[in-house]
Amino acid sequence: MAFSQEQVLQMAPDDSSAKSGVQLSNPAKWVALHINERAIWGACQGSGKDPYSTFIDTTNIAFKCSCPSRKFPCKHGIGLLLLYVKKPEGFQRTDDLPNTLSEWLDKRSEKLEQKEEKSAKPVDEAAKAKRIEARTKKVNNGIEALRIWLKDLIRTGIINIPQQQYTFSENITARMVDAQASGLAMLLRKMSNINFYEEGWQYELSKQLSKLYAITEAYQNKEQLTPEWKVELESIIGWAKSKEDILQEIPVRDQWVVCAKILEEENYLITERIWFFGTNTQQFGLFLNFYPKNQLPEHVFAVGTTITADLHYYPSVAKLRVLPGNIIHTTPNSSVNGFQTTEELLETAAHHISIHPFLQPIPAILTNFKLVYSASKWYLVDMAGQYLIIQKNEMSCWNILSITLGNSFTSFITYEAGKIEIYAIWYEQKFYPLV
Amino acid sequence: MRQLSEIIKASLLGTEKYMYQENPFEIDLVEKILQQNTEKEDKFLKSAYTAFVFHEAGLIAPTTDIHLESCLPETKASADERICNHLKTSLQAGNDILFQYLIHLCIKNNWVVSRSLVPTILNKALANKKRAESLVICCGETGKWLCKLNPEWEKILFEEAEENIWETGTFGQRKAFLQASRKQDPQKALALLEEVFNKENAANREEFLSLLEENISLSDESFLASCTKDKSQKVKDKAYALLKTIRGSQINQLYLDYIKSNLILKEERKFIITKKKQFELLVPKALDEALEKTGIAKISSEKGIKDHIFWLGQILSFVHPDDLSALYGLSATETLHLLLEYEQTTELTPYLQSAAIRFQHKDWAKILLNQLDKPNIQLITAFPKSERTDYCQIFIETNVYELCYMIFDEDYTPIPSKLAMNILQYLRKHPHALNSPEYLRLSFHFSTEIIPDLLKYLNDETDDYQNRYFKNQITEMINLLDIKKELNIK
Known part of the structure; x- marks a missing residue:
């Protein structure tokens, strides 16, 4: 395990924890520092009488600390890992684990096993069917309401929407939440993110509205579709399978590069989107994780690292959403290769759209592309001079230009309708996250 | 896209007002949809x-x-990876004090950042x-290149070689250009300013004039004198303020004449054998109009100070101590001693201190620092940095805050351990005399060898509010000193 300081700091829940972590990455603050194959641990003299015990599970990165902080990981966890990154020689190699640490590590592995066992337990089929029936009714009613809303909106026209961009979809979004169709609610929220001050909003809004309608149409006709499509549509409207069920799916073991971690916060709920790319399978995986603010996520993944792990794909047409299972090993570096030309990307995107017309944006790795800036617009240009327009993140583009000096590089992007968003780049064997 | 415009049109106006009747897209699937027997909106x-x-x-x-x-x-060489890491952390954590120090290191060593x-x-x-x-x-060639590409950053690009920046640059760039030029060649800078001065607006004229303070000399007098006839009162005031500081200028001569005729040196016999020199101040009826024009206030604004003392005081503060001494054929120290013995001493000392500070007169500063109960801390600036330490000690008890700002220089000059320890001892008793940023900045003037002494303060178990604050500051200082140590800076 050899993370970079930057990767460790990215694990901090906020800037102040990162700052405090840096201050604690000083041997003078620690009365004991140990390491063995499973964990690193230390005792930090804080303001309390007894030093705080800080543990880090190094196999499947996780933190535990006896301090009263509600942040996760706390400053002691960040400080300890940073110190290890800076001065590993200062840690004493110890075979025996302290009891509390050993218990914690065992509990963690037990928990994973329990998850698998849980799904094996018999379920009350009658109660389950009743629950499904009730939810189906709710969802169907919600979908009917959404279709009426969409038709009403399109009947009167969208010309006045920019004046009410934050409110026009407020009620129907709430209605979708009530109808337990969180996926549809999320798609409705996405509409408020359209830049109504920029030319092209008409295209974007018309597309989103018609997409929503097409999804509801497909959902209403799902019985005529394949089982994969049925599951896919249920997942799109927000009726996802339980984690236990997903963990029963046959996992894909690979060296997964953690390409990007995108955090969004709304009403104290954190939505974490982690993109993985399998270096052997050349497959992408999107781990969607939801947890309340200030609570610990189940897994801590540092971007730019490569994990040897089992990822369980949600059964669907898209084969994109995953749930991490067994994590065997983490290495700090990553190296990837992807499409060399814009044509390759567009062909793949067309292929994806033909299979799954609702799947957008599409993830991709691009290699040997250059960044070009002209007339306040950013382009990613391949060696043949074909280009893609980069949207949003002006500052990220300046960062890329500064790092690459206009030379070609590899990037992790998402593509939608001729435009891309860049989340990370690899240049001269180094990984640079941009979110 | 032509066909898509049909969608946009229908979408914007609403299907109530507009809906394409035939398939404009040449897509079979759309044809089928349009043939369905459903509402317009569904189609x-x-x-x-x-x-x-x-x-x-x-x-x-x-x-x-x-x-x-x-x-x-x-x-240029790249800054060490450790420095770049600390720079990044300081930017993320908003630690401006550390950031500035690291930038100073880069500039000093001619390094560029990552x-x-x-x-x-x-x-x-x-x-x-x-x-x-x-x-x-610090951003090196990459920075310059990016500045040329980004119109926002172009504003901050300082190109020394660019000759026409004075004509075409922004006001900030022109100011920077004039300032640099004034440092290198004061006469050239003056000529540049004279050429465009009347074309500038009043605010710009005033700001440009302020830049002449650097390397001001008698050769600036005629231009400044012409500025005293400017339309803007602010420009006039600024021109007078500068003229007053020029040794040998007409205004300065006017001041010397006033002093000569109103501050008389008398010699009195004492005990028959010895003679004693002493000053005596005449009381003029009114302030001369010519003096008033130069900015000498007519009515005393200082409580308890009579108008004529106030006039003399203001004038004295603009007269070089050596010129004043020459007026009476005395040495500078002798003159000051006599002035301090003068019965109105307390009223005049602030002005004498101003003169010593303005003209950086070491001899006067030394006497004033030694003799006055509460000397002006700025007197220290009359000494080179290496000689300031002893005088700094005087101000620990009385004005540690300002003292720290005297210590904070652009070169991060280290202060002797003894002074550092004395400051810390005072701060231990009065921790709130400084705020957090001052504690942090101060640590960069300390040697890393002081860390063990700082750690001793942390072991102090007194648990009152004041000590907790002090210990927090010390912890932060140790962190910064650890960074200095990590970067191999003593």
Whole structure:
């Protein structure tokens, strides 16, 4: 395990924890520092009488600390890992684990096993069917309401929407939440993110509205579709399978590069989107994780690292959403290769759209592309001079230009309708996250 | 896209007002949708999404031949990875004190920062134009290249070689250019300013005049004298303020004449054998109009100080101690001693201190620091940095806050351990005499050898509010000193 300081700091829940972590990455603050194959641990003299015990599970990165902080990981966890990154020689190699640490590590592995066992337990089929029936009714009613809303909106026209961009979809979004169709609610929220001050909003809004309608149409006709499509549509409207069920799916073991971690916060709920790319399978995986603010996520993944792990794909047409299972090993570096030309990307995107017309944006790795800036617009240009327009993140583009000096590089992007968003780049064997 | 405009049109106006009747997209699926027996809105929404999907699946990548101008190869060495890491952390954590120190190290050693930090640092330069020049220098060729590409950052690009910056640059760039020129060649700078002065607006004229303070000399007098006839009162005041400080200027001569005729040196016999010299101040009826014009206030603004003392005081503060002494054929120290013995001493001392500070008169500063109960801390500036330590001790008890700002210089000059320890001892008793930023900045003037002494303060178990604050500051100071140590800086 050899993370970079930057990767460790990215694990901090906020800037102040990162700052405090840096201050604690000083041997003078620690009365004991140990390491063995499973964990690193230390005792930090804080303001309390007894030093705080800080543990880090190094196999499947996780933190535990006896301090009263509600942040996760706390400053002691960040400080300890940073110190290890800076001065590993200062840690004493110890075979025996302290009891509390050993218990914690065992509990963690037990928990994973329990998850698998849980799904094996018999379920009350009658109660389950009743629950499904009730939810189906709710969802169907919600979908009917959404279709009426969409038709009403399109009947009167969208010309006045920019004046009410934050409110026009407020009620129907709430209605979708009530109808337990969180996926549809999320798609409705996405509409408020359209830049109504920029030319092209008409295209974007018309597309989103018609997409929503097409999804509801497909959902209403799902019985005529394949089982994969049925599951896919249920997942799109927000009726996802339980984690236990997903963990029963046959996992894909690979060296997964953690390409990007995108955090969004709304009403104290954190939505974490982690993109993985399998270096052997050349497959992408999107781990969607939801947890309340200030609570610990189940897994801590540092971007730019490569994990040897089992990822369980949600059964669907898209084969994109995953749930991490067994994590065997983490290495700090990553190296990837992807499409060399814009044509390759567009062909793949067309292929994806033909299979799954609702799947957008599409993830991709691009290699040997250059960044070009002209007339306040950013382009990613391949060696043949074909280009893609980069949207949003002006500052990220300046960062890329500064790092690459206009030379070609590899990037992790998402593509939608001729435009891309860049989340990370690899240049001269180094990984640079941009979110 | 022509066909998609049909969708946009229907979408904007609403299907109530407009709906395409025939398939404008040449897509069979759309044809089928339009033939269904459903509402207009249903047909529109389904056909629109089909058309969008078909359109996006058939996109062809456009081609461009735009190429960026290459960045010049970097000539300077890159800063150590540890420095860049600390720079990054300081930027993330908003630790401006550490950031400034690391930038100072880069400038001092002619290093450039890691390229991944350049855009963030350029943004910082944009937000703080005073520091912009040094920050852009640290960004090396990459910084210059990016500044030329980004119209926002172009404003902070300081190009020494660019000759026409004085004519075409922004006001900030022109000011920086004139300032640099004044440092190198004061006469050239004056000539540049004279050429354009009347074309500038009043605010710019005043600001440009302020820059003449650097290297001011008698050769600036005629230009400044012409400025006293300016339309703007602010410009006039600024011109007078500068003229007053020029040794040998007409105004200065006017002041010397006033002193000579109103402050008389008398010699009195004492005990028959010895003679004693002493000053005596005459009381003029009114302040001469010519003097008043130069900015000498007519009515005393100081409580308890009579008007004629106030006039003399103001004038004395603009007269060089050596010129004053020459007026009476005395040495500078002798003159000051006599002035201090003068019965109105307390009223005059602030002005004598001002003169010593303004003209950086070491002999006067020394006497004033030694003799006065509460000397002005700025007197220390009359001494070179190496000689200031002893005098700094005087102000620990009385004015530690200002003393720290005297210590904080651009070179981060280290202070002797004894002074550092004395300051810390005082702060232990009065921790709130400084705020957090001052404690942090102070640590960069301490030697890393002081760390064990600082750690002793942390072991102090007194648990009152004051001590907790002090210990927190000490902890932060130790962290910064640890960074200094890590970077091998004593």
